[in-house]
Amino acid sequence: MTPSSAYGPALRAGPTSWRLRPRPALTALVLLAAAVLLTGLGMRLGDIPMSLAEVARAVVGDGPDHLVVMELRLPRALTGVLVGAALALAGAITQAVARNPLASPDILGVTPGASVCVVAAIVATSSAAGGAGGTLASVGIPLLALLGGGVGALAVYALAWRGGLDGYRLVLVGIGVSVVFTNVKYWLLTVGDVNDSGRAMVWITGSLNGRGWEHVVPVAVALAVLVPATLVGTRSLGALRFGEETLTGLGVRPDLTRSLMILAAVLLAALATAAAGPITFVALAAPQIALRLAGAAQPPLVVSALTGAVLTGAADLVARTAFSPVELPVGVVTAVLGAPYLIYLLVRARRKARS
Amino acid sequence: MSTATITARTPSPRRGSTVLRARRSLVVSGLLALLLVAVLLSLAVGAKPVPPGDVWHALTGATGTENDIVVRSLRVPRTAVGVMAGIALGVAGALMQGHTRNPLADPGLLGVTQGAAFTMALAIMTLGVTGLYGYIWFGLAGALAASAGVFALGMVGGPGGPTPLTLALAGTAVSAFLYALTSALVLLDQQAMDVFRFWQTGSIAGRGAETVVQVLPFVAVGLLLALVNAPGLNALALGEDVARSLGQNVALTRAVGVCAITLLTGAAVAACGSLAFVGLMVPHLARPLSGPDHRWLLPYSGMIGAAALLLADVAGRVVARPGELEAGVVLALLGAPFFVALVRRRKPVRL
Known part of the structure; x- marks a missing residue:
């Protein structure tokens, strides 16, 4: 947390330069290693338990387990890690744009919009009426989530735009829009059969059960494109915490920066939600945890994404083993793991500030 | 009243x-009139419409006619619960946003709503508690415990009380933790799920005189504490250091505020379900009318909250005949667009 640790050597390439800060870089490396380890540990679980070495052999080799690991276990583990990273990155961007540590993609209308669409679909195609299963459910629900997320985000953006995009107005409009979606969702949950409400609750909480490559690919592509894109915009994003006049003085176009950054956050959150549901708490907590781990002034993007990946990966591991054979939705565990850790970091920071 | 006002503005001359x-x-008179209209509508409108003359008859000298019974045993308690919950949530919301200085802070932020939800789900599952009156007490206990826990966490490791940011983040973390436990419970137990999903929508339907009696003391004490807290909160709005130099006991002011928020929100949420978003929106509507002075913001928020909740409840009785739509849904569908329109129309009043 000391300022001196935040300054390091500068890397220059042509007109751009980055400062290499040792502490965030080290944090990122540790988190990356943890994410890889958690992916491997997650792949051990299943009908046939395997050791880490067996998992590694099955991935590279051509043994009998190759198919199981590559078609079932790897995609599921990857979905968890990537979705966690995408949600956390979306949360970090939102918190920087809104200049508010309580902001999350909920404020952008993405997750509430997706939730209300999916819950409506689950209740409407109730199990009593035959229900939608198989391909319809596995393709339809992600598409609906994407559609709902897009509509929600568009509503928030259009309503918040008024001759410019003010971070404060965005937050207030976001509250209004998400209140509508959230309460309609609650109401939909009371309309249908209890069983359908239960299935809808699992989706709302966020679940990785039965996720395959078709869930991995969109999120992976989004991350591959948007992580570099947002990193280019980091300087402008960092400047957003200053006032309007300072921004103009720094040569940052605030409306353009905010709009592009929000677009990135919306895409990340919408694709992640489509793949695994709006996994609770990751988008809000991971940036705040990352900020304290890296000793930064505002959520660092890469460290936030890696924190989200580790949090979700670890939560899925616990969700599958804690009450085995009953498997909890991963979203139940993310908060159970993340909340105490965030509180610990808060308390520790205050202890340090006092001494 | 206005001579001793501590506001950031310089007091203007007499004019x-x-x-x-x-x-x-x-x-004030406009808001009181609005509240009165809402109360009268709430007494008169419903599955069985009661003409205004009969409402008056039932209130002043009931003789046991059918309309008298409807008004006195159903509509009056329901309206009273609505007024109490609306005032409580409006005031608690304004207090919470004042203390955290965050426009995203809803009165359930300290874990109150999720604490209530968790203990209620637990009571249904383990003790087989059924019926509204049984679990109100559990809800209240959970709300108070969660809020006390958050405040204690905020206190750990620092003198002078928790900062707004630690309070808000600790509250969000505890809320998320409790919400996760609640969803695990209701996913495992279908009966708990069935009660929980209705509680979650938020409604004041079917609340009897018993609920009023249960909730009233908490709301009364909470409002008293809120009034006491208002001047101190005005000083805190200038920043903790300035407040301290003005002779404010910052830790005490925060503690009183948290007590008030907890009592008000806990009572409202235990009686009516998760309606905390009322307290999130209402202060933003009241602030342009009141300005930054909390001694005016708190009563304005209370009156707007009560009127909004009652009007939403009345609308819910009309739109879905012969059934009813829960007040929480109506409030979201009607109130939130109104809120967005207001936010768009004027430059938002910042905290």
Whole structure:
């Protein structure tokens, strides 16, 4: 947390330069290693338990387990890690744009919009009426989530735009829009059969059960494109915490920066939600945890994404083993793991500030 | 009243203060009239419409006619619960946003709503508690415990009370933790799920006189504490250091505020379900009318909250005949667009 640790050597390439800060870089490396380890540990679980070495052999080799690991276990583990990273990155961007540590993609209308669409679909195609299963459910629900997320985000953006995009107005409009979606969702949950409400609750909480490559690919592509894109915009994003006049003085176009950054956050959150549901708490907590781990002034993007990946990966591991054979939705565990850790970091920071 | 006002603005000369006073009395009478209309509508409108004359008859000298019974045993308690919950949530919301200085802070932020939800789900599952009156107490206990826990966490490791940011983040973390436990419970137990999903929508339907009696003491004490807290909160709005140099006991002011928020929100949420978003939106509507002075913001928020909740409840009785739509849904569908329109129309009043 000391300022001196935040300054390091500068890397220059042509007109751009980055400062290499040792502490965030080290944090990122540790988190990356943890994410890889958690992916491997997650792949051990299943009908046939395997050791880490067996998992590694099955991935590279051509043994009998190759198919199981590559078609079932790897995609599921990857979905968890990537979705966690995408949600956390979306949360970090939102918190920087809104200049508010309580902001999350909920404020952008993405997750509430997706939730209300999916819950409506689950209740409407109730199990009593035959229900939608198989391909319809596995393709339809992600598409609906994407559609709902897009509509929600568009509503928030259009309503918040008024001759410019003010971070404060965005937050207030976001509250209004998400209140509508959230309460309609609650109401939909009371309309249908209890069983359908239960299935809808699992989706709302966020679940990785039965996720395959078709869930991995969109999120992976989004991350591959948007992580570099947002990193280019980091300087402008960092400047957003200053006032309007300072921004103009720094040569940052605030409306353009905010709009592009929000677009990135919306895409990340919408694709992640489509793949695994709006996994609770990751988008809000991971940036705040990352900020304290890296000793930064505002959520660092890469460290936030890696924190989200580790949090979700670890939560899925616990969700599958804690009450085995009953498997909890991963979203139940993310908060159970993340909340105490965030509180610990808060308390520790205050202890340090006092001494 | 306005002579001792601690506001960031310099007090204007006499003409300004007369204008201000005239404006305030206009706003107060306007809000009171709105609340009165909402109460009357709530007494008269419903599955069985009661003409205004009969409402008056039932209130002043009931003789046991059918309309008398409807008004006195159903509508009056329901309206009273609505007024109490609306005032409580409006005031608690304004207090919470004042203390955290965050426009995203809803009165359930300290874990109150999720604490209530968790203990209620637990009571249904383990003790087989059924019926509204049984679990109100559990809800209240959970709300108080969660809020006390958050405040204690905020206190750990620092003198002078928790900062707004630690309070808000600790509250969000505890809320998320409790919500996760609740969803695990209701996913495992279908009966708990069935109660929980209705509680979650938020409604004041079917609340009897018993609920009023259960909730009233908590709301009364909470409002008293809120009133006491208002001047201190005005000083805190100038920043903790300035407040301290003005002779404020910052830790005490925060503690009183948290007590008030907890009592008000806990009572409202235990009786009516998760309606905390009322307290999130209402202060933003009241602030342009009241300005930054909490001694005016708190009562304005209370009146707007009560009127909004009652009007939403009345609308819910009309739109879905012969059934009813829960007040929480109506409030979200009607109130939130109104809120967005207001936010768009004027430059938002910042905290």
